[in-house]
Amino acid sequence: MPSIAVLRQWRSAVLFCLGLSVVAAALPAQRGRDEYARHPGQRPDVTIFSELDLPAPNRTRTGAGAPGPDYWQQQVDYRIDVELLPDERLVRGKEHVVYHNNSPERLTYLWVHLEQNILRKDSIGTLTEGGAAMAQGESDASEGVMLSDVSHDGKALEYQVYDTLMRVHLPTPLAPGARYECDIAWSFHVPQRVFRRYGTMETKNGVIWELAQWFPAVAVFDDVHGWNTLPYLGTGEFYTNYGDYELNITAPRDHIVVASGVLQNPTDVFTDQQLTRLAKARQTRQTVMIRSGEEVTQADSRPAGQGPLTWRFKAEQVRTVAWASSPAFVLDAATTNTGVLVQSAYAAEYSAQWSKSTAMLCTAIEGYSRRLWPYPYPVATNVGGVEGGMEYPMIIFCSGRSRSEQGLYGVTTHEIGHNWFPMMVNTDERRHAWMDEGFNTFINIYSTVDWFEDHVPGKPGRFGGMLKMPGVPIVTNADRLNGMQLGMLQYEKTGVGLQLLREVVLGPERFDFAFRTYVERWRFKSPQPADFFRSMEDAAGMDLAWFFRGWFLEDAMLDQAVDSVRQPTGNRGARITIVNKERMVMPLDFEVTFEDGTIERFKVPVEVWAQSDRIVRAMESTKKVVKVHIDPDGMIPDVSRDNNLWEAGD
């Protein structure tokens, strides 16, 4: 892995080889024409090295890729009272919304997401792969969100519902700096079978309920798109405002409830014994059982009395809230060495793996806190239920039936990783899923080693085949991708891209500083792709246009190849010609083996490809060359590795 010192050596090496032993076969203008001949859809004046065509910087988003002096974002606070009625499979809520208009614009309406409307038979989501998978829920949920009140100060407000969106008309325009309060009451049925984000799982001791994307939430109004009104189609997750929440959940007395937020009334909802155990869990990193598998079936593991109980939570500066409720929950807890209360709630019959969940979550949170930024919330809870893997602030849903340690750690570290991207760096998951899924896939690489110490991460060289996806760059809206493309582009290709940038292009120290700078600049704010590209170049101090264009903005492929080896003549050494056959470029790293078995390694910075697609390297030694191997360590994702190796006699 290159350090800064090695990179400096590369730079002096290229000056040396450009001056003395590399023959540029064409001028830059020629390179542009060559590229155009191979890629006729591209502008001949735009090479892979050209400056990126980004939106002009302004006082909101600067040229350095940071929030500007006039940066603003809206804030939306909620007080939600919700009731779970398991027999009717009904969720019934009312919310008081306080909308803070921090924008410089006057607003005459609010857009509000009603995401349960994706279950309606006439939802446009049913036409998409993601939505169709969701909507296989049963017909009892087909009415979507049932609104019973949309009002201000007791006076009904005019509104229109279009699919998963509602437009609420403001009686008078909302001035910059002003706030608006309104009340919404709604309910919806939870389908018997639902496959994404939320739903129910039967266990031997009762049903586990997971609730997410479940309440009317005001859409984002921002400086880039105005109102963000992309509908909920199932694949694109969510882009929401920060806000402070009071969340009061009323559930049957025999249920344990966990949620985004800090529990405000533990003495109302836990037994004395559980309170003592919880106090102990606050003092130790060792997992403490709060309610064991055996205790789940004992009536005295819930407070005595009649009727439902209300669990009161508060969450500050979160972009949504989610929760789970069940009579079947085993609950355990511990505290990370950074002071975060970590809990796991799961079914007794899956204890074999799930009893490790709290320790897993501690490890993952501590690793990300050390590498990126401290985990910003006081609590984190892992829930084992029907959802295979989904993230919300302070609470994650991981497959409740997980049977392998690899499987459970993999999903746990991924979902809690989302508390950095996008819960803390609030990107638009519907337009730019790569900025949360891919960044998270990248940080998961290092987190996996935290738990499985012998784990050796895959090298980016293995992923050359992933580039063979013509016409689909990473920067594609998630809902326009099928499941395979989503996984390949938004998760893997983006994750590998950042790994390449760290391990091959910048080196760990230089990359880590730049990546942390991006997190620091944008935590609790909303960056756009251009802000990420600019911030990384600004803090790394390197022109990365070629990398971002080739890897993220275009569908470019990479193919470095040994073209020819002319053996030594007289007192001249061998001449090795290496070509770059596709549009993507990467630094060149090759190894030459001479007939006496000696080996020399050559590293050439990426800039050499700005001059020509072909470089000729003259050997100083007059020994015969028997082997040339490009990228012998397998670090570069090359689409055809067979032409990376040349051996005498080929």
Ligand SMILES: [Zn+2]
């Ligand atoms: Zn994810």
